[in-house]
Amino acid sequence: MIKINKSPVLTSQNYGINYFEIDEKLLNQKFDKFETYKIKNDQNVKVEALNKKISNPMSNELSIQSQNQANFQKQIVFENTSKDITNIKFDVSRPLVDVIDIVVKKDASAKLILEYSSNENMYHNGVLNLTLEKDAELDIVILYNMKNSSNNFVSINSNIDNNSQLNIFIIDFGCQNSVQRLENSLNGDYSVFSLNSIYFGSNTDNLGINYLSNVFGKSTQTYMNSICVLDGHAKKNFVGTIDFKQGSKKSVGDVSENCIMLSKTAKSLSTPILLCGEEDVDGKHSSSLGKIDEDELFYMMTRGISKQDAIKLLIKAKLSKLLNNIFDEQLREKIKERIEDKLNEHR
Amino acid sequence: MKQLLSIKNLFVNVEDKEILKGLNFEVNAGETHVIMGPNGAGKSSLMNAIFGNPKYQKTNGQIVFNDVDITNAKPDEIAKLGVFMSFQNPVSVEGISVFNFIKTAKSKLTNSPINYFDLKDEIDKYVLQLDMREELSKRDLNVGFSGGEKKKAEILQMLCLNPKLAILDETDSGLDVDAIKVVSKGVEMFKNDQNAVLIITHSSRILEHLKVDKVHILLNGKIVKTGDASLVDFVEKNGYAGFEGEN
Amino acid sequence: MDRKNKDFSGASKNDLDFLQDNQNFYDFKNADDYEYKIKKGLSKEIVEEISKRKNEPDWLLQIRLKALETYFKLDLPQWGPDLSELDMDNISTYVKPKTESKSSWEDVPEDIKNTFTKLGIPKAEHQYLAGVGAQYDSEVVYHSIKEDMLKRGVIYTDIDTAVKEYPELVKEYFSKCVPLSEHKFISLHYAVFSGGSFVYVPKGVKLEMPLQSYFRLNSPESGQFEHTLIIVDEGASLHFIEGCSAPKYSKVNLHAGCVELFVKDNAEMKFSTIENWSKNMLNLNTKKAIVGNNAKLDWVSGSFGSKISMLYPMSILQGDNSSTEYVGISFAGSGQNLDTGFKVLHIGKNTTSNVVSKSISKSGGVATYRSIVNILPSAINAKCSVNCDGLMLDSISKSDTIPVNKIACNDITFSHEAKVGKISEEAIYYLMTRGLTEQDAKAVIVRGFASPISKSFPLEYAVEMNRLIDLELEEAKND
Structure with missing residues (x-):
């Protein structure tokens, strides 16, 4: 077993929270040329081959793979404001190691969708680098729809300069090992980082979610809002950290995770971490898990909705509030349909 | 006339305390009934017991709706049979709009998909008649609604879902003039000779604008007196003290 | 109250930073005999x-x-x-x-x-x-x-x-x-x-x-x-x-x-x-x-x-209907690293745990709230509520919150909330409009911040606790 996705600060060893463990053999894959993808972009967006090596902070082992065995490497540069949505769809029909470096130039703004889906049980090791220069804005939606016995390791690194805003939406429908790492740095003053995330775990899925926002700039904002839906024997380990560094005056930050457990056998581990080295900040975090409110259920049932439907409806209501942050209506509807399917397969 | 609701010898406990103590009454199609009683008489318990709220345990008695025994039925089953209940303080649910909620509920009740445009026309019509703000149906269910808006949203649901029996909880709104107008207007729009209305209140104010067929006085967990609308005037003058000792 | 007022008037307070801990009350030695x-x-x-x-x-x-x-x-x-x-x-x-x-x-x-x-x-x-x-x-x-x-x-x-x-x-x-x-x-x-x-x-x-x-x-x-x-x-x-x-x-x-x-x-x-x-x-x-x-x-x-x-005191809620509460305060001043918190293991049915934790960091002190909530599948209908508040009095100190919540039962209610930040400027302003100096206002607010904890002590100890807070806040350094 190897340890990946180390938590930003270590705490008691006994609960398996500091690392995510995987079998090293999982990494032994053959990576052929990867061609089953589609890119849609307009002229303002340059999509080019990537000429540098980018490390993968998830673990040494995965980093070596990203640097030496990547079978999809691109650099995408948004020079100006692009009205159209740039879209990359990966049909993960063979093992994929992708490295994508995205730069949003000064004053540019962009919308981007990355979709990963597989019909077979597949291996994916992805690195996504996001750089926002000054006064830039990027809206990005990342969708993981992998077949249930897949292994999905994703590492996202973002750097945000003055006055720039990054909005990320991540939806993960879960798989055998689904591990996400996101490390953001708010380097610039008045920069904004907003992360919304939904992840599902069913069967024997094992989810490792590790989000970190390092706050250096003044008057910045960090929002990290996650909803988790667990069923079957799924296990989930969430670590969400905001680290206010000394000097990050007038910054605000809020991390929250809400976990819905549909089965008695699911297991939730949640560690929302708040690190604070600056007096003049406003930091908050929360984590909750609980039964669906009995009064809400009764109200729904008096309107003729069965208990199971009412539970589904209430979950969808919770999710839809978050989903409204997705800029593309078509994608939003597609995701809602997939969620509907997912909830129906649960029950 | 067709009998819709029949309650026989109903005993109900809340947290092991006996609240309803052998309650009887009947409601027929085409009628408007009022149950009156002072605070603590068991009015809210009665409504919740009819609707199978799990917090209210029935220890004895029977409730029959439209020939179906609903004594131990679940709330959604009761709703599907055609019973509606309005809440004084309905829960608020973020992420689902009033419109979508009605659409979902209606499809469950009718067991068929709902045409978006038909429902939109229907809701628009009611919104106009109830003098509601149009955007209300687009807002999340009861989230941030004022008391009056909640009342209107509940009446709107009643009209759209078109039950056979509507039970209206007006225990708190006895003194709110606007709420009274909304309720009486709603009942007027709703009422026909196939359905029935049961209003639960402690004040007679709400009844000024409504044609009432029967009035029941609920005291200490029992119906102590049943009569016509003139009973309301009696309560107005004498309060409930006059019924002490009756059985 | 008189004593506190006296203390306030006795020192010149331009900046909280000079208010270093002084243990004179507790710091007396006997010969190592x-x-x-x-x-x-x-x-x-x-x-x-x-x-x-x-x-x-x-x-x-x-x-x-x-x-x-x-x-x-x-x-x-x-x-x-x-x-x-x-x-x-x-x-x-x-x-x-x-x-x-x-x-x-x-x-x-x-x-x-x-x-x-x-x-x-x-x-x-x-x-x-x-x-x-x-x-x-x-x-x-x-x-x-x-x-x-x-x-x-x-x-x-x-x-x-x-x-x-x-x-x-x-x-x-x-x-x-x-x-x-x-x-x-x-x-x-x-x-x-x-x-x-x-x-x-x-x-x-x-x-x-x-x-x-x-x-x-x-x-x-x-x-x-x-x-x-x-x-x-x-x-x-x-x-x-x-x-x-x-x-x-x-x-x-x-x-x-x-x-x-x-x-x-x-x-x-x-x-x-x-x-x-x-x-x-x-x-x-x-x-x-x-x-x-x-x-x-x-x-x-x-x-x-x-x-x-x-x-990290720990409660093992083994029995059905058992309950536990943790109210804690830590005050980390210069040179101190206070890593404290609570652990609870829910085993029995209908078990309840409540946590209220407050921490204050000042003059380079590090205060960390570290906790483990562990709810086992057997703990049906368990309830757990955690509330943490960190107060930073300057920007050379540190206040961290590291709670681990491990839940293996879906028929439970759990919530954890934490906040960190400085003393509200509005609150200081409000008190100053009523005639308090800025330093007095801060001290009043810090004592108020700690009051849910000091109220949990018997009166005599609440007085001792307030004295400790005052010591940490008010006294001039003589290290």
Whole structure:
């Protein structure tokens, strides 16, 4: 077993929270040329081959793979404001190691969708680098729809300069090992980082979610809002950290995770971490898990909705509030349909 | 006339305390009934017991709706049979709009998909008649609604879902003039000779604008007196003290 | 109130930063005058020597030796504050004061008696305590319990006496709550433990007045390893208070105590601590309780002193309908790293836990709230609510919150909320419009911030706690 996705600060060893463990053999894959993808972009967006090596902070082992065995490497540069949505769809029909470096130039703004889906049980090791220069804005939606016995390791690194805003939406429908790492740095003053995330775990899925926002700039904002839906024997380990560094005056930050457990056998581990080295900040975090409110259920049932439907409806209501942050209506509807399917397969 | 609701010898406990103590009454199609009683008489318990709220345990008695025994039925089953209940303080649910909620509920009740445009026309019509703000149906269910808006949203649901029996909880709104107008207007729009209305209140104010067929006085967990609308005037003058000792 | 006003007017306060901790109230030394001080370091010989001097039964010696073996095997924790400055070769683990345990203050040697008089112990005993224990370095020097408590069958004595007089009771419970291999410093504790209190409250006996044990470490380059074992039998109730302090020395001292609590079915217990170790102390303490059916255990914890603290009291909610509460405050000033929090294990049905934690960081101090909530599949209908607040008084300090929540049951209600930030400017402004200076306003707000905790203490201790807060906030540095 190897340890990946180390938590930003270590705490008691006994609960398996500091690392995510995987079998090293999982990494032994053959990576052929990867061609089953589609890119849609307009002229303002340059999509080019990537000429540098980018490390993968998830673990040494995965980093070596990203640097030496990547079978999809691109650099995408948004020079100006692009009205159209740039879209990359990966049909993960063979093992994929992708490295994508995205730069949003000064004053540019962009919308981007990355979709990963597989019909077979597949291996994916992805690195996504996001750089926002000054006064830039990027809206990005990342969708993981992998077949249930897949292994999905994703590492996202973002750097945000003055006055720039990054909005990320991540939806993960879960798989055998689904591990996400996101490390953001708010380097610039008045920069904004907003992360919304939904992840599902069913069967024997094992989810490792590790989000970190390092706050250096003044008057910045960090929002990290996650909803988790667990069923079957799924296990989930969430670590969400905001680290206010000394000097990050007038910054605000809020991390929250809400976990819905549909089965008695699911297991939730949640560690929302708040690190604070600056007096003049406003930091908050929360984590909750609980039964669906009995009064809400009764109200729904008096309107003729069965208990199971009412539970589904209430979950969808919770999710839809978050989903409204997705800029593309078509994608939003597609995701809602997939969620509907997912909830129906649960029950 | 067709009998819709029949309650026989109903005993109900809340947290092991006996609240309803052998309650009887009947409601027929085409009628408007009022149950009156002072605070603590068991009015809210009665409504919740009819609707199978799990917090209210029935220890004895029977409730029959439209020939179906609903004594131990679940709330959604009761709703599907055609019973509606309005809440004084309905829960608020973020992420689902009033419109979508009605659409979902209606499809469950009718067991068929709902045409978006038909429902939109229907809701628009009611919104106009109830003098509601149009955007209300687009807002999340009861989230941030004022008391009056909640009342209107509940009446709107009643009209759209078109039950056979509507039970209206007006225990708190006895003194709110606007709420009274909304309720009486709603009942007027709703009422026909196939359905029935049961209003639960402690004040007679709400009844000024409504044609009432029967009035029941609920005291200490029992119906102590049943009569016509003139009973309301009696309560107005004498309060409930006059019924002490009756059985 | 008068005293506080006086303090306010007595100092010039341009900036809170100059307000450094001053322990003058607690920081007075007696000569390092002992009957016996064991040589520094840790070895089998030293452990055997401690046991021999105490004339202990063999089973206890065997526990010590096994613990020592475990100690050498275990690593330092890979997380939390840096403990590298701790060198056991420089610590003397056993210092016997020049007296036996007495039951009258008159019989306690003058300098030791004066120490506890200054700390207000005999006065408190007289006014509102049902019994008092006082430990000086490694041994208890005074133990006394009111007559009527004895008549009701309450046992309150030092642990050495309990081993001799109630061997069966001690053997049944000793080390059964906190196993000796749980972590490195609990192994160390079991190897060299000395002193501490033993309490047994019989079935149905409810103590109206608290018992208090006070721990004073006077000897430099030494450690205190007291073991507190309390059994509150079925339907009984007890409030136990412990206080700790020490004068400041330039080299580190070590405190690795252990508290084991058994709260039986239908029993209630409150365990309150005001800790004000000197700022050369490494406080690596372990406290744990097993709570029975319908039983209740409350922890109240005020951490003010020590250089480094690692302290996470734990409740094991074993019985159905059992409940626990943790209210804690820590105030980390210059040079302090206070890593504190709470652990709870929900096993029984309908179990409830509530946490209110407050921390204040100032002048470079580091305050960390670290916790573990563990809800097992058996804990149907469990409820857990956690609320943490961190207050930063400047930007050279640090305030961290690291809670782990492990939940394996879906029929539960759990919520955790935490906040960190500075004193609200509006609040300061509001108070200043009513005539307070900025510094006064800040002090008022900090005391208000801490008030949910100070209210949990008996009045006399709330006063002591406020004094500690004032000390931390108000007094000029003279280090």
